[in-house]
Amino acid sequence: MSVRLEAESEHQSEIALSPADFPPGHHELMSLLEQTESRDVSVDETSNEAEQDSVLGYLIASAEQMVIVFGLYVLSIGPMYWTWIEAKHVDGSHLIAAFYEPLWKLAGWIPPLGEWVNWYVCLWIY
Structure with missing residues (x-):
């Protein structure tokens, strides 16, 4: 043979x-x-599968990174609470007020998130 x-x-x-x-x-x-x-097995099929795997891997990695960045964003309100209050209600930085405004809106739209953020901020202010 x-x-x-x-x-x-x-x-x-x-x-x-x-x-x-x-x-x-x-x-x-x-x-x-x-x-x-x-x-x-043709080369085209193998390269197509590898390309699909790389695209899927990229999407998963991007989703993981977005979750991490959003988590850090939410956690950053704790130490920045008084600075944010000053920016929103007194005469502080407009950038800080604008930076945390989406979190303020999300906490209002999603009650469990709002309750958790209130609990978390209380850990920092008391």
Whole structure:
């Protein structure tokens, strides 16, 4: 039995191997080549699957990063509470007031989040 390996490129070449080409005791390599010959996987399918995996991996990594950044944003209100109150109601930085305004709105729209933020801020102000 001989095994033929074909390269898929502009310059196609063929290599014909037979069991006599392998040193004694290397039957594992021959059986691996036979298995490879029996599977017909095109390069396009393999690269397409790899591309889908990389896109999915990128989306998962991006979602994880967004969750971490949002978590840090929410946690930052604790030590910044008095600065935010001053910015919102007295005469403080408009940037700080604008920075925490989305959190203020979300806490109003999502009651469990608002309750948790109130509890968390109480840890910092008392």
